[in-house]
Structure formats: structure tokens, C-alpha cells
Amino acid sequence: xxxxxxxxxxxxxxxxxxxxxxxxxxxxxxxxxxxxxxxxxxxxxxxxxxxxxxxxxxxxxxxxxxxxxxxxxxxxxxxxxxxxxxxxxxxxxxxxxxxxxxxxxxxxxxxxxxxxxxxxxxxxxxxxxxxxxxxxxxxxxxxxxxxxxxxxxxxxxxxxxxxxxxxxxxxxxxxxxxxxxxxxxxxxxxxxxxxxxxxxxxxxxxxxxxxxxxxxxxxxxxxxxxxxxxxxxxxxxxxxxxxxxxxxxxx
Numbered sequence: 659x660x661x662x663x664x665x666x667x668x669x670x671x672x673x674x675x676x677x678x679x680x681x682x683x684x685x686x687x688x689x690x691x692x693x694x695x696x697x698x699x700x701x702x703x704x705x706x707x708x709x710x711x712x713x714x715x716x717x718x719x720x721x722x723x724x725x726x727x728x729x730x731x732x733x734x735x736x737x738x739x740x741x742x743x744x745x746x747x748x749x750x751x752x753x754x755x756x757x758x759x760x761x762x763x764x765x766x767x768x769x770x771x772x773x774x775x776x777x778x779x780x781x782x783x784x785x786x787x788x789x790x791x792x793x794x795x796x797x798x799x800x801x802x803x804x805x806x807x808x809x810x811x812x813x814x815x816x817x818x819x820x821x822x823x824x825x826x827x828x829x830x831x832x833x834x835x836x837x838x839x840x841x842x843x844x845x846x847x848x849x850x851x852x853x854x855x856x857x858x859x860x861x862x863x864x865x866x867x868x869x870x871x872x873x874x875x876x877x878x879x880x881x882x883x884x885x886x887x888x889x890x891x892x893x894x895x896x897x898x899x900x901x902x903x904x905x906x907x908x909x
Contacts, residue, residue, distance in 0.1 A: 661688045663815050663847035668718035678704045680871040691848045693862035701871040702851035710740040739813030743820040745804050749793040778810030797824040809840050818850040855891035874902045
């Protein structure tokens with residue numbers, strides 16, 4: 659029997675008169691990396707913020723390991739790790755001090771917190787730079803630290819909004835490897851948003867393409883490309899959007 663880490667059902671959200679989500683539904687299985695992909699303004703971040711209990715939907719719900727994000731937010735928060743696209747770290751602290759400080763939010767045992775921070779330091783790939791102040795870090799180094807901070811607590815569901823934002827090609831590859839390895843080794847699940855189709859193709863077991871607050875297609879990257887006879891996911895997305903627009907006009 660398939661076990662789901664996350665089940666999203668008919669999420670709807672509007673900001674004033676602007677509709678952000680129009681009945682978004684999908685599932686994330688335990689042990690997989692699932693990608694929610696689309697351009698800026700498509701509804702990716704709104705979806706992730708609802709799942710992370712930071713926003714309340716106007717309608718619909720999501721369950722993380724059986725716990726409702728709307729009815730049981732406190733229980734959900736103990737199961738997730740969330741990395742927003744706009745996240746940052748404390749500049750006056752070293753990278754390691756940032757990790758240790760965050761670890762102490764999860765445990766009162768200092769030895770356990772240190773072990774957690776040491777695991778985070780390894781995940782970050784920053785080497786000796788982990789002992790430098792964050793004010794001396796590049797944007798890419800900060801992003802690697804923040805990803806490590808999110809994953810080091812071994813969340814049952816990691817929610818990553820544009821995880822390689824600001825990274826150069828080399829470090830983006832390293833971060834992708836860390837995400838994939840972490841998901842497999844901890845037998846957990848990862849939900850990420852991205853507009854980088856090459857990243858999604860490498861990282862994700864399954865994907866959902868979103869456009870104007872609506873899921874327009876789901877499947878493995880290979881299935882989606884074959885569905886639209888496309889050479890890559892970028893081409894598949896364009897064709898999916900065109901088909902969706904034609905169907906709306908017919909309807």
C-alpha cells in the first residue's frame with residue numbers, strides 16, 4: 659500500500675480580487691522528491707506556504723502524515739522543515755553558530771543540538787568556512803547554509819522554495835545531490851518549487867506543472883515529456899500551457 663507523506667486536496671486562495679489557487683490537488687509519496695514547477699506568479703509559493711501552515715486556504719486542505727494543516731498546525735510543524743526563497747541567516751553569528759542556535763529550537767539537550775549542527779555543517783559543504791561569520795558569506799554560501807539548517811533536523815517532509823536560488827552551477831549541483839541523498843537516506847519526502855526545468859528533471863521523481871493557480875499536468879518528468887512529445891521539460895511546459903488555454907476556450 660502506497661504511503662503518502664502529503665495529500666493536497668482542492669486548495670483555493672485569493673488575495674482581494676486576485677485568485678492565486680484554483681483547486682490545487684496532488685500527493686507526495688514517502689521517499690520521493692516531488693516538484694511543483696511553473697513561472698513566477700503561477701501559485702507555487704502560495705501552495706507551499708499553506709502546506710507549511712503560514713497561510714490559511716480559503717477552501718480545501720492538506721494532510722501531512724495524516725495531520726491537517728488547517729486543523730492541526732502545531733502537529734504539522736513538528737513534521738516539516740521549510741526553506742522560503744527569501745530566507746536569511748544571522749549575520750553576526752558564524753555559520754556553525756547559526757546551525758546550533760536553530761538546533762536548540764528543536765531540543766534542550768546541548769549534546770543533541772551539537773550533533774544536529776555538526777550534521778548540518780556536513781550537509782552545507784562549506785568546510786572550514788562554516789566557522790566564519792555569515793556577514794562574510796556570498797549569497798550562494800548563505801543558501802547552502804540555510805538548506806543545511808532546514809534538512810539537519812531530519813524533517814518528515816522538507817518543503818523547499820527555489821532551493822538553489824542564487825547559486826552558481828557548481829554549487830547548485832552540490833545542493834541537488836544533498837537534497838536527493840538526504841531524501842533517500844532518511845526515508846522522508848521532499849516537496850520543492852522551481853522554475854528551473856533542468857533542475858527539476860534531475861531532482862524530481864514526479865512533478866506537477868502549475869499555471870495561474872491550476873495544476874495542468876502531473877507525472878514523472880519522462881511521462882510529461884512523452885505526453886507532449888517534447889525534448890525537455892521547458893518545451894513540455896509551454897505545450898501544456900497552450901493546450902490548457904485551448905481547452906479553457908472550448909469550455
